[in-house]
Amino acid sequence: MSVEPSSRLGACSNEPATMASEPTSSHGSSSPWSNEQEHGAITMVDEPNLGPASRVVASHDQTLIQASSSEVQYVSYQGEHHLPLVMSLVDQELSEPYSIFTYRYFVYLWPQLCFLAFHKGTCVGTVVCKMGEHRNTFRGYIAMLVVIKPYRGKGIATELVTRSIQVMMESGCEEVTLEAEVTNKGALALYGRLGFIRAKRLFRYYLNGVDAFRLKLLFPSPQLNPMLFQNKDNYDMNMVQESDRESRCHHGGCCEHHYGT
Amino acid sequence: MDAGMEKFGYRSVEEAIENGAAPIPFSTDKTTDIQCIIDVMDHLLSCEAAWHKGYPLAQTVFSCIYLLRLERTSSHALLHSYCRMIRTTCNSVLSVVSDARTHEEEDLFIMAFGLPLKGEGDKKCLSMLSAVEETIARQLRACKNPTKKKVLGDMEPLQSNPDLEEGYCKALLSRIRFRKYYYHVLMCMRKAQGRGLELARKHIASCLAELASIYGSSEFLMANAHGIRQAVIEDRTTASGCQPIGFHTGLDNVAPTPPRAIKIISWKKALEYFEKLLQDLDIICSFRLDPLLEDVLQFVVQFQKSQPDLVARAHLQLLLVQDGKLYGRDPLSDVISRAALSQVIKDQSFQKNEFIIQLGQLVINLLKILCTNAAWQRRKLGKILQDWGATAAQLQLSSKREVDNVLNIRVEEEESMKLSKHLLCWTEEQTYWIAGRFLMLGFELELYSPSEYCMVYWYLYIVMFKLLEKAQLRIVQTNDSSKKKGKKKRDPLKDGAKEIQYPSHILLLQCYINLSEGLAMMLAALSNENSNFEKPSIFNTEQERFIQHFELLQKAHVPEGVSYIMFKDLMNHVNFSTIMRYNYFGAAQLIARDLKGRFSGDPEKMSELRRVEQVAEHNKIALNVICQAGIKDPSLKVSFEFTHHACFAIAVVKRS
Structure with missing residues (x-):
């Protein structure tokens, strides 16, 4: 039987194609902690290992609080008085506890990337992030994302993380990364909707023996995706962001960023 | 201090020993003494499996105070010989894994932190355990046939209750024999050029039989259990369900370990783990050591489908690549010429050809990578694609240069050109094979979402x-x-009509x-x-x-x-x-x-x-x-x- 390979999907012929390959982004394919992954050195000072950083469970709990989206207020980190709220939420919900130094590392250096969600004066969710150079790439990193159980399934986590990513993008980040447990379906679905891909699987990444996915969001760049930048008014993403801003103002005028430390 | 740091128990091994945490003997009552040592053996098996699964040695096998101070146990032949065998086995497994480097680089597996993994007299561990085995086998024979007791001499029974003698003798013998055969398996598998594989398979069969026997002893041991029962019966780390004596849950000066308590896997799961490990090792031993690279790659890919753990993968890797040769036997130049040219070229200039040397190194790296876990494998495969691609580009350049000078070509150059062409084709084929594996592993690792x-x-x-x-x-x-070599005149029409199979x-x-x-x-x-x-x-x-x-x-x-x-x-x-x-x-x-x-x-x-x-x-x-x-x-x-x-x-x- 002879094999007749078809070329209906555009497989190249024997001859080298004349079409140049797509330029690829210059960033490396690892997160801020790729050095630990690949060279075995865990540096707690610069890059604390955060364990299951982004835990969002989308399942609905029977004790869900009846809170409409307009009743939830989002504020950016405003100073030391917010720190106990962030710590308490993370300690309560994530499997691996962090020392106060870990929290301070993030909120002192990148307060603009930390947001809190309040419902009737109670802090019900938070996101903690960082950004910086990584292998010639300016990269954002989502370290912790928590929404307490009764408030899950209301889009609070999406709103928190969207605000952080928005600031990262405006600050010139080329990409955003994070790790999430492979079993954390809620978080994976949330980040998938936002455009993250599962770049790598990290074998037994967490101390509880569970694997992690390294998730990555690559922002469009003018070089790679010029169409998106030709006519900003037609760009879906901008439209979404505009409506997003409007809705934030509607939620209580909390779109100002506070940088107080 | 890290917020997750926890502190337990004693500050040092000495303090634990002084406070009676690891008594020798366990009890003056011989029956209790035997019950306790069986618990120690079972818990050590659970610890060993937990170590293989990625937990630190210090928090698993070397949480055993008897192992940490092995010299203390010399008065107790059974405990001493068993612990020495455990220590020797752990050292052997650790060296296989660290030699193979199939572990994740941040993996805790090979971190021994100066634990006492070696000691004088470890080479005699097999004979010491065999001597103990012989004694217990005689005790078993004596209790089975009391009339022959005199023939066997004044043999002391294993313990004081005659009704339980047979059960305890059997429980101990299966555990001791399992350790012996397992040690033999490891030694045979490390023999150069896969020479011990056939014998290893026999020992694997014996090992599996002893595992079944260990499993079978559970009912007897539970029925006659003593001491403090473990809280959750499903999680028990001993066949009897009792807490083992002589293990610490965290000592400051033993070894630095992550500041987290770990959960040792259950005894049942440990038995399952070893059963799977032995089955995986058996698959490796049954491999025909095929000289064809294509078959080797297929075997490794097929082997990985059963998701073997670290230890089995390390053994496979060491078997495949020894002393820079396939199986420590076939030079890479032979492997490549067989794969790319369908014949082995023994010519020295071929063996020293820079492309052959380069490709040989790439093949070794590829084989090693294919033995790592799927997640790491995919990352590394993605990275080595560039190396293969670069070699292909060099080969293409080399064959083009030769083609450009085709008018002034000499016979040797013509041969060299042909060689470059063949090698280029084969190198590109391997590159696409690696790319295919990279993409397919993405599905196995669930890296793609439906929209992708x-x-x-x-x-x-x-x-x-x-x-x-x-x-x-x-x-x-x-x-x-091959047609040109045969130099037979053929009918081109006839050849054309014949479809390639x-x-x-x-x-x-x-x-x-x-x-x-x-x-x-x-x-x-x-x-x-x-x-x-x-x-x-x-x-x-x-x-x-x-x-x-x-x-x-x-x-x-x-x-x-x-x-x-x-x-x-x-x-x-x-x-x-x-x-x-x-x-x-x-x-x-x-x-x-x-x-x-x-x-x-x-x-x-x-x-x-x-x-x-x-x-x-x-x-x-x-x-x-x-x-x-x-x-x-x-x-x-x-x-x-x-x-x-x-x-x-x-x-x-x-x-x-």
């Missing part, structure tokens, strides 16, 4: 298509060479190509014709996801000229009528059916063919259903599942 399946199947289709092309070209090249693996590859192409087309049509199927994300587009997923392939130009724009241009016009016309799944089914006759003696290939057929059949039906119902029907929900094959999805059509 279309681009992945499209890329996979192209990579496999190129692989097929190179494999065919190599066959043609080899046939041409393609090897089975090429036809199987054609099946995969059809499935990939069919799935890519189906997904593209769904996306083009059903607006519900894909939802855009707010921060980026499909193009960014394409760039990220195929970044490493694109960097290595695998294949040259493939881009997102090309993908989009081709996929934008796909519709269901095109798919129905080409009948990709039907073609895959047809080849799979034909192949069954060729693979009838290979059960693994037969089951793969069945899976391919199921995927093809299922998707053929799904396509018909979608077309009949009308794709624009908003109540139609199409999802993709991997119920039949790890890499090729089936479409599930439902009405909401």
